[in-house]
Amino acid sequence: MLEEMFPKREVRKRLLVGPLRDYIEGFADRLGERGYAEFTARDKLRVVATLSRWLQGRGREASDLDDVAVGEFVRDMRDRGRANPNIDVTARHLLDFLRELSVAKTPAAVVSDDDVTRFLLGYRKYLVQQRALAEVIRAASCFSR
Numbered sequence: 001m002l003e004e005m006f007p008k009r010e011v012r013k014r015l016l017v018g019p020l021r022d023y024i025e026g027f028a029d030r031l032g033e034r035g036y037a038e039f040t041a042r043d044k045l046r047v048v049a050t051l052s053r054w055l056q057g058r059g060r061e062a063s064d065l066d067d068v069a070v071g072e073f074v075r076d077m078r079d080r081g082r083a084n085p086n087i088d089v090t091a092r093h094l095l096d097f098l099r100e101l102s103v104a105k106t107p108a109a110v111v112s113d114d115d116v117t118r119f120l121l122g123y124r125k126y127l128v129q130q131r132a133l134a135e136v137i138r139a140a141s142c143f144s145r
Helices: 009-015 018-033 038-057 067-079 085-100 113-131 134-139
Strands: none
Touching: 009 038, 018 038, 018 085, 038 067, 038 085, 067 085
């Protein structure tokens, strides 16, 4: 797929750099599978190559890519005047792709409000029953939701 999109060997060499070089071709295949137009897919692959060089310049590996690193990359590109709405979307699609391959870390589980509420009610019960702090708890606004 990569050879079809970038028939010139020199261009492909410029794309296959940095810590993401081993994943660019697979990502190109993914874009093709999802029906992206060739022009759009080429643009996305250029973003991935830029991200790969960015990671390399910071001494990072593909496994270091996470939501924070993507945010840093996007901000850095904007600060350099390379604002492109495609950069953020493409970097996040790549991150999802790398997570599917178990290359990038999966984000920590998000704690829902229900979990927080359950925890706070359990803690309140502990304080009332075990610590006899009923009056303090009633006055504490952090336990009222």
